[in-house]
Amino acid sequence: MKVLCLWHATEDEVNSIRKAMPRGTEVVAPKGEYFSRYESTYSELEAHAVDADAFIGFAIPNGLIEIARNLKLICWLHSGVDELDLQLMKKRGVKLANVRGANAVAVAEQAMMLMLSLAKKTLLKHQAARESRKLFPLWGDEHRSAVLHGRTLGVIGAGSIGSRIAKDAKGFEMHVLGVRRNKGQPAEYVDSMHGIDELHSVLPKCDYVVLATPLTKETNGFFGKPELNAMKPTAFLINVGRGNVVQEKALYEALTSGRLRGYAADVWWDYDSGRTMPRSYFTPSRLGIEKLPNVLCSLGEAHNADDVRERDIEWGIQSLVEFAAGKPLTREINVELGY
Template sequence: MKVLIGWHATEEEMARFRKALPNANIVGPRPAPYLSRFDLTLKSIADSIVDADAIVGWVMPDGALDLAKKLKLICWMHAGCDELDLPRLKSLGVQVTNLRGANSIAVAEHAMAIILGLAKRLVAKHQAVVSAQPSPLYEDGSRSAMLHGRTLGIIGLGQIGSNIAQRAKAFDMKVLGVRLHPERGAGAADEVYGIDGMHDVLSKSDYVVLSTPITRQTDSFFGAREIDSMKSGAYLLNIARGNLIQEHPLYDALTSGKIAGYGADVWWTYNNAFPATYHFPVPSRTGIQRMANVIATGDQGANADDVVDRNISRSILGLQEFSESKPLTWKIDLDLGY
């Protein structure tokens, strides 16, 4: 079995793969200029992917599948698989494993940090101290919002959503969860609803977190109707994928005061845009990230201690199962996208 490591791995990382898979041919990309060692160009793997049985990594360069003649497994180092051409992979007979759950604690902690930052107005208060501006006490626009006794609605009660629910309970919050299969239970949440109950949950929630996968069904699903269903003055957080939310209705809600604030670790991908995206002030063409009631981070939820190590362990397990013709524990459904 030939395994292509799809990033510029350290010697220690390569040694882990070789030790765990002693009968496999473990190769990496050719040296190439990069800004991050996790970048990958087609040129750097053009020779090695031709006869690779499996590839592990964060990036699948355009054109890679055209060259891969023997590929049967992708160990995708993300939870979301929307960047992959899943219909084509299905037609080629390529299986995909992902990292669902591996980063869930790190992302859940990051989500709680953003919720607290919004509620306690941390950015504005920090800036007031830096600029030596007094913060008025007990006045509108300066008071912190509370988590205690408030309601958190989690749209997408998977592994990340469930970990957020568990942490929110430590703040004495009431937690309402929405999931595609409510029969799977509420977990740490107080109540669980199906998709048909989402607008009811939105109307009851002081804080709303989006933690769903992005699929054909969820792409742009959160728009004006959903925002109108939210409580006036509630906070919205997106910890999953930027394109879950329609940008213009969100911009309108933030500028009108319909919602008190927005936090996001994920931002929009602009496809078929003119002029092309690079002409705009990404991450948001409307400039949402510059608003005073917005906390923005750039895909940093999983940038935490031990995460890369855990991701490698997960991928090694998938490769071992594949090499032994065992069922793949973390295999995704190529039709569902997760």
């Protein structure tokens, strides 16, 4: 079996894969100078890709899957798989495993940070303090913080990340409503679980709504004007799933008309109609949403935290080991559903 690392893996990383795999497994990685250690070019990988049985990595150059005639498995070291050509994998019979849950703690903490920063007007008050400017009048609507304690949080997409957000929210004694495709699958810290068909009855109850859904053909643009109109005007919307699940124009209109109190996101719109990987997940809004005074943003940084990279690689290796042993893949992706 031949395993191709799609990034400039260190000797320790290559050896960790080799030691975990059956004797005789060939493990290769690109060599030489690089711009980003976690990316590589088609030309760097082409010679090794043609006869590789498995890929493992963070980014796949365009055209590489097409030339990999022996390819049977891709271990994708991310949770989301929407940037991959799932139909090509289905046609070729290539299995796909991700590392869902590896970044759940980090992304959930980012969601809570964004939620708190919106509620507490952190940037406004930080800037006022830097300028030695007292906010006046006291308790003015434009200066007063919101609170999380006792409020209702709606988690749309109660998977590994959404469930962790629910757990963290319980530290603030929040009431948590979950929405997921399979509402029969419970989550420990969700007070009540609802199906996606119940979304419009859940949203009016929420003071905060967090989007933690993957991007699929069903979720692409699913959160638009009807959903925003169903929310309280005093509510906040936080997105740590994918930017494209929210309709950009409808969000802009809600934020600038007073229909929505605030928005925060770590993920933004992807306008790329081609297959270029990895995508940045931060393309400045065509309407300048990131510049609005009631908006906070980070640039796809939620996963950039201690321990995440190491866990990504560790879990990717687990999928390689399972595949080599002929076992079911714990984190296999259903290429039809996209998750």
